[in-house]
Amino acid sequence: MADATLLHDTTAVYEPSLFGTYSKKIGMWLFLLSDSLTFGALLYAYSYGRISTPNWPTPFHSESIVNATIMTAFLLTSSLTMVLAVRASVQGDAKAQRLWLLATMACGMGFVILHGREWSKLIAEGLTLPVFPKLSGPAAGSEFANVAQTVPQFAATFFGLTGMHMLHVTLGVIYLGVIALRRNFIPILLAFWLAAWLGTPSYSPFHYGAHILLVAAIVCSIVLWLKPKVYDSSDVEVAGLYWHFVDLVWMFIFPLVYLMSAKIL
Amino acid sequence: MEAFQQAIAERVAEQHRHHGKSQFFWVWAALLVMTAIEVYLTYQNMQPVRMLTILMGLSLVKAALIIGYFMHMKYEISRMKWLTMCSLVACLALMMIFFPDALRIVSLGVK
Numbered sequence: 001m002a003d004a005t006l007l008h009d010t011t012a013v014y015e016p017s018l019f020g021t022y023s024k025k026i027g028m029w030l031f032l033l034s035d036s037l038t039f040g041a042l043l044y045a046y047s048y049g050r051i052s053t054p055n056w057p058t059p060f061h062s063e064s065i066v067n068a069t070i071m072t073a074f075l076l077t078s079s080l081t082m083v084l085a086v087r088a089s090v091q092g093d094a095k096a097q098r099l100w101l102l103a104t105m106a107c108g109m110g111f112v113i114l115h116g117r118e119w120s121k122l123i124a125e126g127l128t129l130p131v132f133p134k135l136s137g138p139a140a141g142s143e144f145a146n147v148a149q150t151v152p153q154f155a156a157t158f159f160g161l162t163g164m165h166m167l168h169v170t171l172g173v174i175y176l177g178v179i180a181l182r183r184n185f186i187p188i189l190l191a192f193w194l195a196a197w198l199g200t201p202s203y204s205p206f207h208y209g210a211h212i213l214l215v216a217a218i219v220c221s222i223v224l225w226l227k228p229k230v231y232d233s234s235d236v237e238v239a240g241l242y243w244h245f246v247d248l249v250w251m252f253i254f255p256l257v258y259l260m261s262a263k264i265l
Numbered sequence: 266m267e268a269f270q271q272a273i274a275e276r277v278a279e280q281h282r283h284h285g286k287s288q289f290f291w292v293w294a295a296l297l298v299m300t301a302i303e304v305y306l307t308y309q310n311m312q313p314v315r316m317l318t319i320l321m322g323l324s325l326v327k328a329a330l331i332i333g334y335f336m337h338m339k340y341e342i343s344r345m346k347w348l349t350m351c352s353l354v355a356c357l358a359l360m361m362i363f364f365p366d367a368l369r370i371v372s373l374g375v376k
Contacts, residue, residue, distance in 0.1 A: 018344065019341075019342065019344055019345040019348070020341060020342035020344065020345055021276070021280065021341065021342075021345065022273050022276060022277075024273075026345075029349055033352065036353060037357070040356070040357045040360055041360065044360045044361075044363060047364070047367075048363055048364065048366075048367045051364065051367035051368060051371065052366075052367040052368075052370040052371055054371060065304065065307060069300065069304050072300050073297065073300070076293060076296045076297055076300065077293070079293070079296075079331065079335050080289055080290070080293040082335070083289045083334075083335050084286070084289065086281070087281065087286065087289075090277055090278050090281045232273070232274050233274050233277045233278065234273045234274060234276075234277050237277055237281075237337075240335075240336075241336055241337075244331055244332075244335045244336045245336075247331060247335075248328055248331045248332065248336075251324050251327045251328055251331065252328070254300075254303075255303055255321070255323070255324055256320075259303060259304070259306075259307045259316075260313070260316065260317060262307050264307060264308050264310060
């Protein structure tokens with residue numbers, strides 16, 4: 001009799017919420033709604049600057065557009081591999097789940113590397129912000145140096161928007177790494193931090209930005225130490241929601257920032 | 266605790282029973298095609314307002330596909346769908362209140 005009162009069937013343990021799903025997923029949706037307002041505000045600030053500035057520059061040529069298109073393809077493909085990871089986790093196929101998550105991370109890293117290269121190129125050509133370290137090389141007189149001087153809103157909104165998005169993608173890759181590899185991911189993350197820190201010149205914003213990886217490694221270590229667990233299909237699905245969100249945001253940044261500021265000669 | 270996790274895993278499996286693998290590939294292909302159309306239009310040097318209208322239209326369709334299929338919103342219960350999407354659209358629409366001010370700056374010629 002005592003055993004009978006202690007035994008619970010799963011329907012008694014899990015009672016669907018008002019929104020028909022589990023609380024972890026609702027929590028992620030609430031976070032994503034708030035985050036979409038952050039990106040919304042940045043996109044509106046960009047649009048405001050553009051409307052109110054008659055001589056808004058169109059400095060992106062074919063090379064930048066091709067680069068941004070490849071970045072978009074990386075993100076779209078990563079969304080496909082992410083849903084396949086969720087599907088594998090639902091089917092209980094742990095090996096396929098891990099492989100699809102790693103594929104998603106690879107696409108995300110491809111996006112960040114291409115974006116980082118593009119940023120470095122733009123900075124070298126003179127499109128900078130006052131907070132960036134000063135360049136010693138000659139950039140004066142180039143098209144981007146003129147843009148930075150005549151319409152400073154362009155560099156501010158461009159780096160603000162794309163930098164915030166790049167940060168989200170980087171954190172997304174780390175999030176997926178923790179889900180896929182758990183504690184094994186920490187030394188890999190530290191290796192990436194060292195490579196990014198030591199592999200970039202001191203005048204690059206990425207030289208200092210790389211320390212985000214160190215902070216993330218510390219935070220992930222604390223989380224994994226305090227609450228070690230095997231991540232199940234619900235964790236993979238919630239991580240997938242975050243990943244699709246960064247893809248979704250890029251679907252607006254790409255046309256507004258790149259395509260609408262392109263001059264194809 | 267394990268029973269609770271098991272129950273949630275069953276719930277996730279139940280929510281995902283609609284999905285065939287091919288559906289995801291179709292959505293992915295549609296997103297790639299729409300991106301290709303956007304890039305093609307860029308090379309046509311269209312009038313900016315017309316170009317912006319088409320690009321934003323395509324972006325909204327792409328966003329709907331990602332939210333609906335990849336983020337699974339199409340299969341959530343209607344209460345979840347309406348509450349999240351209506352609140353998001355309402356908040357984003359309210360931010361448009363600043364745009365007349367941007368136009369005012371243009372007409373005033375403020376530097």
